[in-house]
Every structure is written in structure tokens, then in C-alpha cells.
Amino acid sequence: MLARPIRTLEDFRDTGRAIHAYCSHYYHCSHDAPLRLEVLAVHVGWSFDFYQGKDYLAGRLRCSRCGWYFPTFALGHAGTRPAFSGTHGAGTVPHSTEQLIDLQRDREANLVNEMPWVGKRKGGRRFGR
Numbered sequence: 001m002l003a004r005p006i007r008t009l010e011d012f013r014d015t016g017r018a019i020h021a022y023c024s025h026y027y028h029c030s031h032d033a034p035l036r037l038e039v040l041a042v043h044v045g046w047s048f049d050f051y052q053g054k055d056y057l058a059g060r061l062r063c064s065r066c067g068w069y070f071p072t073f074a075l076g077h078a079g080t081r082p083a084f085s086g087t088h089g090a091g092t093v094p095h096s097t098e099q100l101i102d103l104q105r106d107r108e109a110n111l112v113n114e115m116p117w118v119g120k121r122k123g124g125r126r127f128g129r
């Protein structure tokens, strides 16, 4: 376990975490795919701070199916699909308080641009509690 918060691509790799991108081209495309950390690292470096650079990253990632930029992200473990079942996250590694705050902030940021009734998407990802 790392003694410090997990923030960089290197941290994600070392702890077996995965970043999953969901196409945000709602109503047109529901493509989602895990990001390949080693490919990201080629562009931004292993020390890239995911939380700080998330918006920058989203602006550079293009959906391979419809070409839309700005996917939304979910974090999970490599090889498994992320299951965001709320803040309790049974079965996942506990997050630090700082991470939970970050995640909550991310969720809120994602919700800002969503239509109110788009609360559940493919894969059963749910927001809120």
C-alpha cells in the first residue's frame, strides 16, 4: 500500500487501478473502454496527476466509435468493470478521505452537464448514494 494518496498514472499502475472512460456523447453513443495507462503515459508521462489533469485529459481523448471528445471517467481495478455502487464501494479498496472528496467532486462535476433523468447508464453505474 502506498502511504500517500494515489494520484498519478504510475500510482494507478502500481496499485492495479484502471481508468475507464465513458463516451459523453449521450443519446448517440454509449461506447466505453478502459484507458491504457501505458499509452496515456507516452503522451503525458507516468507522473501525470490524474485528478489535477482530468479535464485536460478528457479534452484529448477521442471516442474511437463516434469521435466525441470529453469522456467521463470512472475508476476501477484493472481487468474488472468499475461498479460505482455509491460511496460505500463494497469489495473495493477503501479510499482515503481525500480521495473520497475528490471522487465526490468528480461525480458532481459530471452531473452538472447531465440531464436530470440520465441517472443510470449501461453497466448499472449509478450516481448518488
Ligand SMILES: [Zn+2]
Pocket: 023, 024, 025, 029, 030, 031, 063, 064, 065, 066, 067, 068
Ligand atoms: Zn462515442
